[in-house]
Amino acid sequence: MQTQTTALTKETTALTKLKGEEYGGELIQLVSFNLEKEEYGINVLMVREIIRMLNITRVPNTPQYVEGVINLRGKVIPIISLRKKFDLMEAEHDKRTRIMVMEVVGELMGFIVDEVSEVIRISEKEIQPPPPVVSSGIEQECMAGVINQAERLLVLLDLEKMFTADEKRFFSSMA
Amino acid sequence: MPIDCEDQELLEGFLAETTELLEKLDDDLVTLEKSPDDADLMNRIFRSIHTVKGASSFLGFDFLVKVTHKTEDVLNRLRKLELALTPEIMDVVLEAVDLVKTLVGDIKAGDIVERDLDTTVSKLLPYLSEGATEATVLAPGAATAAAQPAAESPPASTAASTPAADAQAAAPEQQAAAPKPEANKLPKPATPPPQIKEPPKPAPARGGDDLADNSTVRVDVKRLDDLMNQVGELVLERNRMIQLHSDYQSGLDPNGFADDFGKLSKRLNFVTSELQMQVLKMRMLPVEKVFKKFPRIVRNLARDLGKEVDLHIIGEETELDRSVVDEIGDPLIHLIRNALDHGLETPDERLSSGKSRNGTVVLSAAHEGNQIVISIKDDGRGIDPDRISRKAIDKGLVTEDQIAAMGASEVLDLIFLPGFSTKEQATDLSGRGVGMDVVRTNIRKLNGIIEIKNELGRGSEFILKLPLTLAIIQSLLVEVEREVYSIPLSSVIETMRVSQREFHIVGGQEVLKLRDSVLPLLRLGRVFNCALSDVQTDTCYVVIVGVGEKRLGLVVTRLLGQQEVAIKSLGKFLANLPGIGGSTIMGDGRVALIVDPMGLVS
Numbered sequence: 001m002q003t004q005t006t007a008l009t010k011e012t013t014a015l016t017k018l019k020g021e022e023y024g025g026e027l028i029q030l031v032s033f034n035l036e037k038e039e040y041g042i043n044v045l046m047v048r049e050i051i052r053m054l055n056i057t058r059v060p061n062t063p064q065y066v067e068g069v070i071n072l073r074g075k076v077i078p079i080i081s082l083r084k085k086f087d088l089m090e091a092e093h094d095k096r097t098r099i100m101v102m103e104v105v106g107e108l109m110g111f112i113v114d115e116v117s118e119v120i121r122i123s124e125k126e127i128q129p130p131p132p133v134v135s136s137g138i139e140q141e142c143m144a145g146v147i148n149q150a151e152r153l154l155v156l157l158d159l160e161k162m163f164t165a166d167e168k169r170f171f172s173s174m175a
Numbered sequence: 176m177p178i179d180c181e182d183q184e185l186l187e188g189f190l191a192e193t194t195e196l197l198e199k200l201d202d203d204l205v206t207l208e209k210s211p212d213d214a215d216l217m218n219r220i221f222r223s224i225h226t227v228k229g230a231s232s233f234l235g236f237d238f239l240v241k242v243t244h245k246t247e248d249v250l251n252r253l254r255k256l257e258l259a260l261t262p263e264i265m266d267v268v269l270e271a272v273d274l275v276k277t278l279v280g281d282i283k284a285g286d287i288v289e290r291d292l293d294t295t296v297s298k299l300l301p302y303l304s305e306g307a308t309e310a311t312v313l314a315p316g317a318a319t320a321a322a323q324p325a326a327e328s329p330p331a332s333t334a335a336s337t338p339a340a341d342a343q344a345a346a347p348e349q350q351a352a353a354p355k356p357e358a359n360k361l362p363k364p365a366t367p368p369p370q371i372k373e374p375p376k377p378a379p380a381r382g383g384d385d386l387a388d389n390s391t392v393r394v395d396v397k398r399l400d401d402l403m404n405q406v407g408e409l410v411l412e413r414n415r416m417i418q419l420h421s422d423y424q425s426g427l428d429p430n431g432f433a434d435d436f437g438k439l440s441k442r443l444n445f446v447t448s449e450l451q452m453q454v455l456k457m458r459m460l461p462v463e464k465v466f467k468k469f470p471r472i473v474r475n476l477a478r479d480l481g482k483e484v485d486l487h488i489i490g491e492e493t494e495l496d497r498s499v500v501d502e503i504g505d506p507l508i509h510l511i512r513n514a515l516d517h518g519l520e521t522p523d524e525r526l527s528s529g530k531s532r533n534g535t536v537v538l539s540a541a542h543e544g545n546q547i548v549i550s551i552k553d554d555g556r557g558i559d560p561d562r563i564s565r566k567a568i569d570k571g572l573v574t575e576d577q578i579a580a581m582g583a584s585e586v587l588d589l590i591f592l593p594g595f596s597t598k599e600q601a602t603d604l605s606g607r608g609v610g611m612d613v614v615r616t617n618i619r620k621l622n623g624i625i626e627i628k629n630e631l632g633r634g635s636e637f638i639l640k641l642p643l644t645l646a647i648i649q650s651l652l653v654e655v656e657r658e659v660y661s662i663p664l665s666s667v668i669e670t671m672r673v674s675q676r677e678f679h680i681v682g683g684q685e686v687l688k689l690r691d692s693v694l695p696l697l698r699l700g701r702v703f704n705c706a707l708s709d710v711q712t713d714t715c716y717v718v719i720v721g722v723g724e725k726r727l728g729l730v731v732t733r734l735l736g737q738q739e740v741a742i743k744s745l746g747k748f749l750a751n752l753p754g755i756g757g758s759t760i761m762g763d764g765r766v767a768l769i770v771d772p773m774g775l776v777s
Binding site: 054055060076107108109 | 658704743752767
């Protein structure tokens, strides 16, 4: 699975590179979303779909950031609260709350975010390495970089790295 | 050597057809041995091998032609009654069929390995010479000598001469080439007849597994037509729905809409449940798929063990889900081996205990409600409980006190313990003490149970009860503090409404007095950390579930009813949660989790 995903990512980078050539830089499309006033970005090719909040069924004995599971057109997928994962204050779900369904390490998963705003194009050159200290409690490994544009600051996430090795072990081999 | 075949489709067709023929052939050959006078059967066997030969020569698989041709010649002589069928001939023919299977397996794998064909072919040759009538036991030297005239003077079948000569010519150079490991397992060519009795063990096992192809399905055309009809109806209903919606939007008669919509949903319900049944049926396979391997296995085993066995197969047309069919093969083989090895006595022992010379093994399958019941029954010596308990104590699996406290069926269940074996020494058949443990684990994986019926001196019976499908189960829906959970009905023994005041606490464990036993209780709400609802009532429900011999009472708030649910996996990330076996989607689109009682017990 892992290799498959890496192959996929390679392919997508190749694709964006091709597109980007006419602009003179490598272009990436990002979906931007908000969490507690901060703006985050995620490669558009990672995102399968964006849906409104649904009824979530709680699953017992899971880490607290696992909100539960939903029925996505007949497929049961786990839902993770990004707020809880990033140790942010919990907030009421409102009509702007969305679930971003993504394929992470070969599995479909949903991530609850406060709001999804737009798809933006940025040049790869604009991505800066993440600052050494992060204030919001977000795990360092999860950040692929920051994008500093004139009037906005985006945190680029790499969800593949969101789960620590321990957590992956918990998921796959808990007995 | 890669396969050079321009028409892939043709090749696939050939493989599918040949595989099927070969599977049937095994079965037919074993039957033939029992009733050698059956001319129809004989002809069918002859035709099968002839078809394989024809198809292989058409596609240019010369090595296949070589083996099948010789086999065909021997069969032809048998057919014309020039040869009498003996177990020795049958061994050779079966060996040849195995070789063909291995070769076809190679073709399927897409890589033709050079194999030692001549060993097998040379064993067939003695039976082709005019002189060889019955099981003329030929000395090693004589075998080759007899083979020579067979190659030169045309035997019964006139067409035989050229390939036979080819075989002889090809022999030296092929033998010069280092034989592959596979070839080593076959008896050496120098001494064919004395070794014939040894059945080719590695070949059938390998060949059989390779040829078991489950990646494509053959579906009855009628079923497909039915399915098409159902889909047609579904399309009609969809059109009706679109029509209804557009009518409604254009403001036509809202009262009539509710009425029409009600009817529509009823029809839709009907069509989809029919469709569900149809698709489910397509996934069904007759158990014959698994059973047809057994006559051959039983024959070889019986010859190895020096026992005489009649195998009766009943209900091979019983259908069950593909996923189950794929999984039950190995446990069944194991149980059959046990029946032959441990269960049945040798002919002499049987006669002296007043039984008929031939042992009987009955393999049967039948539907029973929502389950399929497969039973393996032998009329052998049965299982001796004293011996079982002694062995279990010797091996340190249980203590004497534990044995003393056990009932008869619990003692029999000891054979399922890992490490248990009654054999002093491990043979290649049994005795390693892993078998029955694996059987039970496999059966449990399929949500099935295994029971033993035993009568000392008269035989024993192993009964497997398996669900028809793994995808849909009957379940009991329960509410636990406003959350809905589903408990597989197969493990529910009974449910009861009780007052919480009747609960007792024994050693920190909540228990309930249930008739004459004490039932340990488990509050699902607590195990699953459910948020307590505001209203706490005194009465609650206890769902009594059974896991093996253990009983456990699950305390739930309310019973919601029984429902057939489709099992959905929770995915890799949430797999292996203790006490949760999966999930299902309810009528309102919500997800309900399926409780795994076995996980709760451990």
